[in-house]
Amino acid sequence: MIIAERKPLGEIAMMVAPHEKVTVIGCRSCVAICLAGGEKEVDTLVSAMKLKSMNEGRTQYFDGFVLERQCEKEWVKEVEDKILAADVVLSMSCSLGAQTIGDLYPEKIVVPGLNTAMFGVPEEQGVWSEKCLGCGDCIIHTTGGICPIARCAKSMLNGPCGGSSNGHCEVNLEIECAWYAIYERLKLQDRLDLMDTVRPPKEWSTSHSGGRRVIVREDAKLTPHQIRGKEASL
Amino acid sequence: MKRRVQVVICRTCSGAADVLDVDRLLRVASDAPYVGSAVIVNYACNKKSISEIVDDAKSKEVDRLLLVPCSKKDVSPTLFQAYVKKAKMNEFLMETVDLVGEAALPHRDDPARAQAKAEAKLLAAIARTALLEPLHKITEDMRTKNVVVIGAGVAGVEAATTAANLGMHTIIIEKSEKKLKVPGVMMTKSRVISTEGHAGNYSLSIEAGEKRETLECAAVVVASGGDWSDAERRFIDAAPDSKPLYQLDRDVSEGKTPDGTVIIIDTPDPEGARTAAQDFAWEEALDCAIEIRKKSPATEVYLLFQEMRAMGLAELAYKEAAGLGVTFVRYDAKRPPEFDSEDGNRVTVLDMAQDETLSIAFDALYYASVSPNPDNIAIADALRIPMSPSGGIRRGSIQRGPVTTLRPGIFVCGSAKFPKSEGMARLEGRAAGLLAAQFAAAGEVESGGSVAEVAPEKCSACLTCVRTCPYEAPFIGVAGKAEIAIQMCQGCGMCAGICPSKAIELHHFTDEQLLTEAAVYLRGDF
Ligand code: SF4
Ligand code: SF4
Ligand code: SF4
Ligand code: SF4
Numbered sequence: 001m002i003i004a005e006r007k008p009l010g011e012i013a014m015m016v017a018p019h020e021k022v023t024v025i026g027c028r029s030c031v032a033i034c035l036a037g038g039e040k041e042v043d044t045l046v047s048a049m050k051l052k053s054m055n056e057g058r059t060q061y062f063d064g065f066v067l068e069r070q071c072e073k074e075w076v077k078e079v080e081d082k083i084l085a086a087d088v089v090l091s092m093s094c095s096l097g098a099q100t101i102g103d104l105y106p107e108k109i110v111v112p113g114l115n116t117a118m119f120g121v122p123e124e125q126g127v128w129s130e131k132c133l134g135c136g137d138c139i140i141h142t143t144g145g146i147c148p149i150a151r152c153a154k155s156m157l158n159g160p161c162g163g164s165s166n167g168h169c170e171v172n173l174e175i176e177c178a179w180y181a182i183y184e185r186l187k188l189q190d191r192l193d194l195m196d197t198v199r200p201p202k203e204w205s206t207s208h209s210g211g212r213r214v215i216v217r218e219d220a221k222l223t224p225h226q227i228r229g230k231e232a233s234l
Numbered sequence: 235m236k237r238r239v240q241v242v243i244c245r246t247c248s249g250a251a252d253v254l255d256v257d258r259l260l261r262v263a264s265d266a267p268y269v270g271s272a273v274i275v276n277y278a279c280n281k282k283s284i285s286e287i288v289d290d291a292k293s294k295e296v297d298r299l300l301l302v303p304c305s306k307k308d309v310s311p312t313l314f315q316a317y318v319k320k321a322k323m324n325e326f327l328m329e330t331v332d333l334v335g336e337a338a339l340p341h342r343d344d345p346a347r348a349q350a351k352a353e354a355k356l357l358a359a360i361a362r363t364a365l366l367e368p369l370h371k372i373t374e375d376m377r378t379k380n381v382v383v384i385g386a387g388v389a390g391v392e393a394a395t396t397a398a399n400l401g402m403h404t405i406i407i408e409k410s411e412k413k414l415k416v417p418g419v420m421m422t423k424s425r426v427i428s429t430e431g432h433a434g435n436y437s438l439s440i441e442a443g444e445k446r447e448t449l450e451c452a453a454v455v456v457a458s459g460g461d462w463s464d465a466e467r468r469f470i471d472a473a474p475d476s477k478p479l480y481q482l483d484r485d486v487s488e489g490k491t492p493d494g495t496v497i498i499i500d501t502p503d504p505e506g507a508r509t510a511a512q513d514f515a516w517e518e519a520l521d522c523a524i525e526i527r528k529k530s531p532a533t534e535v536y537l538l539f540q541e542m543r544a545m546g547l548a549e550l551a552y553k554e555a556a557g558l559g560v561t562f563v564r565y566d567a568k569r570p571p572e573f574d575s576e577d578g579n580r581v582t583v584l585d586m587a588q589d590e591t592l593s594i595a596f597d598a599l600y601y602a603s604v605s606p607n608p609d610n611i612a613i614a615d616a617l618r619i620p621m622s623p624s625g626g627i628r629r630g631s632i633q634r635g636p637v638t639t640l641r642p643g644i645f646v647c648g649s650a651k652f653p654k655s656e657g658m659a660r661l662e663g664r665a666a667g668l669l670a671a672q673f674a675a676a677g678e679v680e681s682g683g684s685v686a687e688v689a690p691e692k693c694s695a696c697l698t699c700v701r702t703c704p705y706e707a708p709f710i711g712v713a714g715k716a717e718i719a720i721q722m723c724q725g726c727g728m729c730a731g732i733c734p735s736k737a738i739e740l741h742h743f744t745d746e747q748l749l750t751e752a753a754v755y756l757r758g759d760f
Contacts, residue, residue, distance in 0.1 A: 028735055033696035038734030066735075125701040 001030040001121070002094045003128045004114040006041065013052050015111040016088050022049070022062045023086035024113065025079065025101070027070040027093030034128055036114050037092035039066045045092065045113065070097025076104055083108060119150075136206030136213065142194055144185030149202075151178035157199045238270030239363050240296035241356075242287050244278035244303045253338040253348045259302070262353045267760050268364035270296040278303050279313055288320040298327035300363040302356065324368035326683060326742055331359035350758070358755035365747045371682040374721060376434040379403055379677075380451035381670045384426060384613060386412050388656055389648025390457030392663025393670065394419045397455070400671035405449065407440060409609070425609075426616045432705075432721040433643030434679030438616075452674035453643045455666045456627050458613055459659075460649035461605040476599040480656055483518055486525045494597030495534040496526060497581060499571070500541075501603040516544050518655030519602040520551040527558035535560045536594060538583060540567045563592065603653050610650065618705055619644055626651045637666040641705075641724065643679070645670050684742035685723040686730055690715040692737035699729035699738060 006012075016022045024042055032038025046064040053060040065082055067075045070093035076083075083089055083101060088109045091098035094116040102110040118130040133150040139157075140147050149155045153171040160179035163170025167180040186192050204210065222230070241263040249256045256274060263272035271294035275283045278301060291299065299317065318325045333352040341348035381397040383390050386408035398404040398418035406414070406421045414421060424442035431437045438449045479498065485491070498519045523535045537560060544552040556562065564586045565571055571583035582593045606625030614621045619639045622628040627646045630638035637647050647666035648659035686707070688699075693715040699708040700716065707722035708729055716737070718729075730740040739745070754760055 028694045032694050032734040033698070035698070035732075035734050038694070038696075039692070039736040040732075040734050043736065122697075122701075125698065 001033060001119070002096070002116060003034045003118050003120040003130075004031045004036045004094045004116045005034075006036050006045070006092075006114055007112070009048055009052065012045070012090065012111075012113055013049065013056070016049070016060070016090055017058065019087035019109070020060055021085065021087045022060060022090055023079075023082050023088075024049075024062060024064040024090045024092055025070060025083075025097070026064065026066040027068075027097050028066055029069045029093075031093050031097075031114060032066075034120075034122070035126075037094075042066055042092050045090075067093075067097075070094075071100050073100060073104055076101055134207070135202070135204070136210075137203055139199065139202070142197065142199060143182045144189060144191070144194070146178060146182045146185055148178050148182065151176075151181070157202060159195065235368075236270075236295065236297040237268055237364050238294070238296040239268045239298050239300055239360055240287070240291050240294065241266075241269055241272040241300045241360065242278055242302065243272070243274045244276070244301070245274050246277050247303050248333055248338075253342050253345050254333060254352050255349055258349065259333070259352060259356060262356060263360065266357055266360050268360060270294045281316075284313065284316055284320070288317060291321045291323070297323065298363055298366060299323065299329070300359055301328070301330045302333055302359075303330055324370075326369040327363075327366050329359055329363040329366065331355055354755050354758045357759060358751045361754040361760065362747050362751040365744075365750055366742065369683045369741050371680045372720060373678045373680050374434065375678050376452045376674065376676075378450045378452055379674045380405060380449070381453050381455065381667075381674050382407060382436075382438060382449060382451045383455045383457055383667075383670075385457035385459055385648075385650070386410075386414055386421065387457060387459040387648065387659070389459065389650070389654075389659040389663035389666070390455070391416060392660045393455045393457055393645075393647055393667035396664050396667030397671040397674075400668070400675070402671045402674050405451070407449075426613060428616050429618060432679075432681065432719075433641065434673075434676075435721075436643065452679075453645065453670035454617065455663075455670050456613060456617070456619075456639070456644065456646040456650050457648050457663060457666070458607045458609055458627070458650040460653050461607045476601060479515055479518060479522065479600045479602040482522050482598075482600045483656060486522050486529075489529075491526045491530045491533060492598045493530065493533055495536070495595060497536045497538060497594065497596045497599045498523065499538040499599065499601050501601060515602045515653050515655045515658075516542065517548045517551065518657075520544060520548060520555050521655075522600075523555045523560045524551060524558060527555070527560060531559075536563060536596070537561070538563045538565060538571055538581075540565060563587075606652065607650065617641070617644055619646075622651070624652060637662055637669060643670075643673055679721075681721040681723075684725040684740065685720055686718050686725065686727070686738050686740045688716045688718060689737050689739070690717075692735050693733075694735045694737075696734060698732055698734060702728050702732050704728065 024046055026037045026039060026042035028038060035041065042064040046062045049062050063082065065079050067078065069075050070091065083105055088111060089101055090111055090113045091101060092113040094114060095112055098110050098112050119132045119134060120128045120130045123129050130150050132147055135149050148157060153169055154161055156179060160177055164177040164180055167177055169175045169177045183195060186194050243256060243259055245256050248254055248259065260272055260274050263269055271290055273290055275286060277283055314325065314328060333355060337348045337352035337355060341351060379402050381402045381404045383394040383404065383406045386406050390406060391414060394404045394406050395416055398416065404419045406419055407424050407426060408421060409425050411423060422442060424440040426438050427441050428439045429436055434452050436451050436454060438451060440447050440449055519537060523537060526533050526535055542552065542562065563583055565583050566586055569584055571581050574580045578595055579597065580593060580595050582591060584591050610621060610625060610627055614627060619641050620628045627639060627650045629636055629646055629651050630640060637645050639646050645666040647662035648654050654662065690713060695710055695714055695716060700710065704726065705722050705724050707719045708716050709719065711717035725740060727740045727743060730738040
């Protein structure tokens with residue numbers, strides 16, 4: 001899922017300072033789970049902002065809501081009136097949610113309350129770690145199920161760099177060397193031969209390097225006929 | 235629901251510190267919303283007052299009670315129970331507020347401030363009481379009457395014997411090879427590794443060598459003892475034949491008193507790194523010293539300590555020991571006594587009281603404290619009970635449950651909490667055995683009441699509660715939403731505090747109740 005982190009209070013206050021009516025909108029999905037933008041965080045932020053704004057002598061109104069998923073238009077429309085009534089929308093979802101609101105209501109100013117950080121997993125209560133970069137051409141079947149693109153600081157494809165030491169990465173000794181982990185995993189699975197198999201340079205055009213990606217499933221799209229039918233029934 | 239509050243102010247307690255104007259408190263309460271009756275009684279805790287209160291409750295048709303007594307923690311729960319029964323009231327529609335501990339005492343130099351704070355607290359408590367909801371408990375039958383005792387030391391054996399004598403099927407789990415013949419008690423050489431279930435129906439996983447077994451039981455007594463192993467003692471080199479105090483206790487009770495000069499020191503590690511000073515078996519040390527001086531007046535006895543905590547009747551023992559010529563030496567933990575065994579045993583210590591350095595040649599050295607049992611960590615983990623900062627098993631309230639733990643149906647006795655004298659360990663063992671037997675004999679166990687509950691429509695199945703709960707009460711149910719197993723929930727509130735979707739509420743401590751209480755308190759009125 002998407003892992004995000006709340007921006008510092010000062011930064012958020014600065015973004016919304018010029019506006020009077022602030023609508024804070026959270027998301028119940030990924031960012032709730034990583035304790036960054038769920039109902040509780042929205043409530044907490046609204047209270048904190050009210051206090052801060054009062055202390056700093058501003059007249060501002062804060063109101064908070066939480067959507068099932070902020071990255072889907074239908075959910076966003078549920079709070080349309082709150083968005084239209086606001087001078088600024090402070091999104092407490094990942095940037096996908098913030099941009100969904102922005103695209104739906106282009107005249108509205110939408111500011112991000114969170115820093116969208118990564119695709120990651122909860123390792124234990126309170127710890128999240130990155131596991132994938134979304135390269136668009138997954139290769140983890142050749143690397144013991146461990147992604148070297150995301151988990152290796154240099155996205156090395158054929159074994160570790162010279163900086164791997166005692167299982168740790170030279171970029172930051174706190175993190176594990178992905179290639180050390182891959183080696184251990186392959187050894188456990190008795191597939192060490194994969195270490196010797198050369199992976200050719202990766203086709204990066206499926207990644208962000210190929211420009212903004214849009215996926216279209218023609219079979220899933222509604223036909224013009226279906227669209228007309230839907231419109232008629234509305 | 236009527237939401238009519240009866241406010242009962244105990245004059246004896248609330249007026250005790252002579253700071254609060256009790257009559258004014260009564261006026262404040264009478265004028266507050268929701269209050270159906272406000273009365274002052276003398277000694278709220280005596281039987282006569284209880285009938286008075288109940289009569290008042292009936293005639294004024296109130297449905298809930300706010301008691302303004304001494305400290306919340308000291309009010310006997312039996313008092314409440316008597317009231318609840320007579321007034322036919324739901325037990326969760328009752329609250330207490332401690333105006334003495336929270337207003338009168340902290341501001342005793344400034345009565346006006348104390349009074350203002352007391353009034354605000356009183357109003358806040360009335361607001362909270364008015365918002366309380368009646369809660370209900372459920373009962374469940376126990377599958378067995380087994381009582382499991384962990385540890386076959388003095389306390390453990392006493393606990394097991396007591397429980398067995400009361401007709402419980404009792405099993406001792408002991409990690410060492412120790413074999414004992416206690417009638418009616420089974421013993422197994424094993425360790426507990428985990429617990430499932432809940433009070434009354436625990437199922438313990440125990441490990442004996444390679445073998446793993448499950449042991450069903452209604453109650454558990456932890457009697458893991460202290461760390462009596464003599465290894466690692468900091469000064470064992472300096473004073474090679476130093477012994478734990480219980481050894482001296484045994485010798486003395488068998489009539490063997492040591493000759494020459496005897497030193498009793500508070501902890502095996504005078505710097506206090508391994509054992510806290512309060513873990514000293516003071517009373518036992520004093521008793522031994524007295525016995526020695528009485529039986530062999532030629533023996534010199536020195537007591538070396540960081541802090542003497544001879545409380546209650548032990549103060550008399552202190553006096554007696556001093557009268558018998560026992561020398562008390564208080565030393566500074568930062569400048570621990572130094573031992574030297576080159577030329578006979580000798581200790582050099584700075585006596586803080588006299589500010590003079592003593593050099594004492596001695597013949598025997600006893601330490602009156604032991605380290606906590608290192609196994610406590612594993613035991614506490616397995617049973618999911620909290621530990622005290624000094625490494626012992628944490629007990630309940632000293633007044634109400636000195637041998638209980640924070641989990642119902644699990645009891646603790648002896649040095650598992652912190653070092654105890656043998657006599658005390660035996661006494662506690664008996665108490666714990668008795669309570670465990672009583673608990674198991676009930677045959678059914680209550681749960682529920684002030685527990686957590688999930689609002690499924692708000693839950694995003696994020697698993698945060700599942701990961702956070704120390705008692706493994708939450709689980710994701712068939713509907714794909716979190717649910718809480720009532721019997722497992724201890725009402726600690728951690729899940730409610732952390733749920734990112736605010737889907738969990740802890741009954742009796744709901745947001746509405748807590749926030750209203752805080753708001754009324756901060757404003758000072760409704
Ligand atoms: S906006 Fe979408 S992607 Fe972002 S946190 Fe919410 S559900 Fe996840
Ligand atoms: S190889 Fe690409 S798609 Fe697969 S885990 Fe790594 S970054 Fe993600
Ligand atoms: S923490 Fe809250 S949202 Fe998450 S699973 Fe538990 S009840 Fe549901
Ligand atoms: S209140 Fe929540 S965290 Fe505490 S025991 Fe109950 S379910 Fe577990």
